[in-house]
Amino acid sequence: MSVVEQAQRARTAAAALAVATRADKDAALHAMADALVARTSEILAANGADLAAGRDEGLSTAILDRLALDAGRVADIADALRQMAALPDPTGEVVRGSTLPNGLQLRQIRVPFGVVGIIYEARPNVTVDAAGICLKSGNAVLLRGSSSAARSNVALVSVLRDAVAGTGLPADSVQLLDATTRDSVKELMRARGLVDVLIPRGGAALIRTVVEEATVPVIETGVGNCHVYVDAAADVSKAVAIALNAKTQRLSTCNTAESLLVHTAVADAVLPPALAAFAAAGVTVHGCPQVARHSTAVLPATDEDYATEYLSADISVAVVESLDAAVAHIQRYGTGHTEAIVTDSQSAAREFVARVDAAAVMVNASTRFTDGGEFGFGAEIGISTQKLHARGPMGLPELTSTKYVVTGDGQLR
Amino acid sequence: MSVVEQAQRARTAAAALAVATRADKDAALHAMADALVARTSEILAANGADLAAGRDEGLSTAILDRLALDAGRVADIADALRQMAALPDPTGEVVRGSTLPNGLQLRQIRVPFGVVGIIYEARPNVTVDAAGICLKSGNAVLLRGSSSAARSNVALVSVLRDAVAGTGLPADSVQLLDATTRDSVKELMRARGLVDVLIPRGGAALIRTVVEEATVPVIETGVGNCHVYVDAAADVSKAVAIALNAKTQRLSTCNTAESLLVHTAVADAVLPPALAAFAAAGVTVHGCPQVARHSTAVLPATDEDYATEYLSADISVAVVESLDAAVAHIQRYGTGHTEAIVTDSQSAAREFVARVDAAAVMVNASTRFTDGGEFGFGAEIGISTQKLHARGPMGLPELTSTKYVVTGDGQLR
Missing domain, CATH: 3.40.605.10 (Aldehyde Dehydrogenase; Chain A, domain 1)
Incomplete structure (x- = not known):
């Protein structure tokens, strides 16, 4: 037929x-x-x-x-x-x-x-x-x-x-x-x-x-080059835990984080424990020079890395100068799926939520929550981007x- | 540029x-x-x-x-x-x-x-x-x-x-x-x-x-081959008034009626005044043989007539055996814009509303009401079909x- x-x-x-x-x-x-x-x-x-x-x-x-x-x-x-x-x-x-x-x-x-x-x-x-x-x-x-x-x-x-x-x-x-x-x-x-x-x-x-x-x-549906942005006002341990969970809780899903952006003001506090956590979890880090300073295991990140939805035990990591630079990076490389900010600043959260153009924006939560089951919808046919x-x-x-x-x-x- | x-x-x-x-x-x-x-x-x-x-x-x-x-x-x-x-x-x-x-x-x-x-x-x-x-x-x-x-x-x-x-x-x-x-x-x-x-x-x-x-x-947006179906339980004068308004209030709009379907049980009551009203308004009727019986001015309706969004002073008119036949006709020729039933029967209205697959279904009202202004939306960018x-x-x-x-x-x- x-x-x-x-x-x-x-x-x-x-x-x-x-x-x-x-x-x-x-x-x-x-x-x-x-x-x-x-x-x-x-x-x-x-x-x-x-x-x-x-x-x-x-x-x-x-x-x-x-x-x-x-x-x-x-x-x-x-x-x-x-x-x-x-x-x-x-x-x-x-x-x-x-x-x-x-x-x-x-x-x-x-x-x-x-x-x-x-x-x-x-x-x-x-x-x-x-x-x-x-x-x-x-x-x-x-x-x-x-x-x-x-x-x-x-x-x-x-x-x-x-x-x-x-x-x-x-x-x-x-x-x-x-x-x-x-x-x-x-x-x-x-x-x-x-x-x-x-x-x-x-x-x-x-x-x-x-x-x-x-x-x-x-x-x-589906393509997700999702970012976790760690703001200047982030709680460091929450930030590391969210980045690790977003990357590693399941590698092959569209809501998995593929890129970590860290505000320069907290880079020295966040990157050492984050890189250690990724290493312990077997995740390869592709980082910018400011990231590479913290570990010899960091591979250099290319433009293609930032644009890639790995769906594997890889993550790109970059240090950004400001929330503005984070938003610009996400606008350039993101696929409009899920973007997360970790911050204790109400104004930073408000600005990130307003300016980031994505299906879901997370504040202090893992990107992995963008899911019909997690959202309480009971059934899901896919995630529209x-x-x-x-x-x-x-x-x-x-x-x-x-x-x-x-x-x-x-x-x- | x-x-x-x-x-x-x-x-x-x-x-x-x-x-x-x-x-x-x-x-x-x-x-x-x-x-x-x-x-x-x-x-x-x-x-x-x-x-x-x-x-x-x-x-x-x-x-x-x-x-x-x-x-x-x-x-x-x-x-x-x-x-x-x-x-x-x-x-x-x-x-x-x-x-x-x-x-x-x-x-x-x-x-x-x-x-x-x-x-x-x-x-x-x-x-x-x-x-x-x-x-x-x-x-x-x-x-x-x-x-x-x-x-x-x-x-x-x-x-x-x-x-x-x-x-x-x-x-x-x-x-x-x-x-x-x-x-x-x-x-x-x-x-x-x-x-x-x-x-x-x-x-x-x-x-x-x-x-x-x-x-x-x-x-x-826009293409509207809209029908008015006059049910067996219709009020004749309301039916004629709605058909005339739906066709003639403005000829060139997508919510203008292009086709009138009349249940055989009320054809002898509805068609003479309807045809007279169309003639008085300068509307050419393209009808099936059962319609032509009522007036020498009726031109024979072809399949193409039933499929045509005239946007002119023309209307196709057919007698149908049942509500079921009316729904089948609309499914075949309609464009999913606006379909109207004129009836005093609650069950006929309920069935028509449930079965007709269109953006808008009118019960005892002119098709011309499908409009952002009429619906109270204040502004309209078009009518999605x-x-x-x-x-x-x-x-x-x-x-x-x-x-x-x-x-x-x-x-x-």
């Missing part, structure tokens, strides 16, 4: 989902969870075949790790669906309402987008997560996973579709696109009028391609649009 | 606008209004040159009419700026806020986009309106008007820039792109990273081009994004 045909089926499914009640949708989520657990052996067999093929192709241990499922992981994935069922339904919410001077009653109501396309890499849990969050928000979903997880995704989506259909909602609420050809990505990107929004989740190259080529509206529609962690409301409903008794203009 | 250079200047201006207070911005709006009035003769001289050139090129009377300014129109345009100053500042609004279990204080705050690009046709009042609404919402604007209004726009933007600079905000908050070449449109569409959002205002062809070619995020970010009339809040600000005292993950 072509992507266009799948998208047309998704539109039909979306029309049914748009009028489904919360009870209908939650029942489907529970059925999906139960079916995943009941059919675990089928899923693990498919996953085993993906893993074997991946080993033959020489995929890295890290990728194989992310790909691997076991009964425990399947149970966790199922539990995530049950937790989604417990979240409030974003659709139907009255966002704004008033009675106009002529008596017209105006309401702006949250409605599903309709059809959501998601392009993502490796991890099979994303398949189920994305299917669940889209269904809960009343959207049909077209999933384009990676070829390395193709068999796992076929098995998972087969289980999910059967479960959805068993509760009376359309099986085509969840569809998987062919992962063995790039054509399916291209067709999905150009399915304007059939697909309402496309969310690419993956590396910078994937996101750039989608942004360049898509005619469907896109929500850009664009300004249109959604910015920052996207939960259920971010997967909806709105509709104005205007009720009168014959009003004319 | 290239568009990229202009966009870079706009980014610098946007950084200043982002931290400007409401008082700063309102002072600039008043200065802009005062300067327009003070320099009216200069503006009218430029406009006269555009009109003379337009007459030489053989532009239609309708286009020349839309292009023409006089002292009264300039005063009205200035007044619109003063009214914008009186509206609340959307930026800084706390959209959402909570304290997380670990003590982090989370706030989602409205912030300007940064740089907004607007591509529009003919009318010079849009130049001032767009500059005003962007400045009020804290955005720098890049304006690409039509070549027929080039001299008027140069004069208007010169006045606006001087006025803005006079209040201490950057003149580059408002910039005009070269209207004499298509290259400026192309460069603007591809200025990703410099321009945050692009709003094309104009005909379907312009909007299609922008959607196809832009890498900058786009908000699609896409689902991402904004749907329906876009006022000041729709020209903003948000930023999460997270404040802690050393929280780690």
Whole structure:
């Protein structure tokens, strides 16, 4: 079946989902969870075949790790669906309402987008997560996973579709696109009028391609060259702890800090313990000359270092002359994801928050907190780094649009 | 100066606008209004040159009419700026806020986009309106008007820039792109990273081009193939009045009705007075055979008629078997702008509202009410017909994004 045909089926499914009640949708989520657990052996067999093929192709241990499922992981994935069922339904919410001077009653109501396309890499849990969050928000979903997880995704989506259909909602609420050809990505990107929004989740190259080529509206996610700026008025031990946590709590996430900026006034106090902490954690420091003075282990930082989202045990470190210089550095190299300041100065915090242009600005907290789960949203489809529609962690409301409903008794203009 | 250079200047201006207070911005709006009035003769001289050139090129009377300014129109345009100053500042609004279990204080705050690009046709009042609404919402604007209004726009933007600079905000908050070449449109569409959002205002062809070619995020506006559906349970006189108003109150707007659907049960009651009213108003009816039975003046409606946004004294009219058939017709031919039902049945209204996928759904009211002014928004930059970010009339809040600000005292993950 072509992507266009799948998208047309998704539109039909979306029309049914748009009028489904919360009870209908939650029942489907529970059925999906139960079916995943009941059919675990089928899923693990498919996953085993993906893993074997991946080993033959020489995929890295890290990728194989992310790909691997076991009964425990399947149970966790199922539990995530049950937790989604417990979240409030974003659709139907009255966002704004008033009675106009002529008596017209105006309401702006949250409605599903309709059809959501998601392009993502490796991890099979994303398949189920994305299917669940889209269904809960009343959207049909077209999933384009990676070829390395193709068999796992076929098995998972087969289980999910059967479960959805068993509760009376359309099986085509969840569809998987062919992962063995790039054509399916291209067709999905150009399915304007059939697909309402496309969310690419993956590396910078994937996101750039989608942004360049898509005619469907896109929500850009993920690239995070995040900074921690230690201000002149920072508490030194808090600053070191935040920088270390932001860099090392998990290396491969988009909210991981990739760069540390230290105000010159506290450089001598902050850099020695910070460099020692990084060394102890196995983090390589790429620093400016003022940083290198403090340790022979510091490699010289290039412009490229400052621009790089390492996603590895590396960090760039620079001494800056002022808050102004820190903001300028962040404007130049940042990707608008998460930027943190460590300071006890109210005025410095206020200025940093006002001037830094990013999805999230942290004051005296780790960049790692930019996350739908941490923010209390319950479910997250990705972290938007664009300004249109959604910015920052996207939960259920971010997967909806709105509709104005205007009720009168014959009003004319 | 290239568009990229202009966009870079706009980014610098946007950084200043982002931290400007409401008082700063309102002072600039008043200065802009005062300067327009003070320099009216200069503006009218430029406009006269555009009109003379337009007459030489053989532009239609309708286009020349839309292009023409006089002292009264300039005063009205200035007044619109003063009214914008009186509206609340959307930026800084706390959209959402909570304290997380670990003590982090989370706030989602409205912030300007940064740089907004607007591509529009003919009318010079849009130049001032767009500059005003962007400045009020804290955005720098890049304006690409039509070549027929080039001299008027140069004069208007010169006045606006001087006025803005006079209040201490950057003149580059408002910039005009070269209207004499298509290259400026192309460069603007591809200025990703410099321009945050692009709003094309104009005909379907312009909007299609922008959607196809832009890498900058786009908000699609305007195309409206709007329907009035007269349900079996409709009040006949209200139905006829709404259909007539929706079609004829103004022919050339996107919220004008282009199609009337009548339930077969009330066709014999509704069609004779409706057709008579259209005839009296000089509207040509393109109807299905069941409509043609009622009048020899009815032309046969083709598929293309049903798909056409006439923007003229024409309407397509069809008899439908059911509410279901009406919804199916609207799904097939509608553009997701505004759809109206006339009915006294609560269940029919409820079903129509739930099932019709459009920016605005009217119950017993004219489609002409889909408008920022009518909705009480005070200012409008266009009517979005896409689902991402904004749907329906876009006022000041729709020209903003948000930023999460997270404040802690050393929280780690």
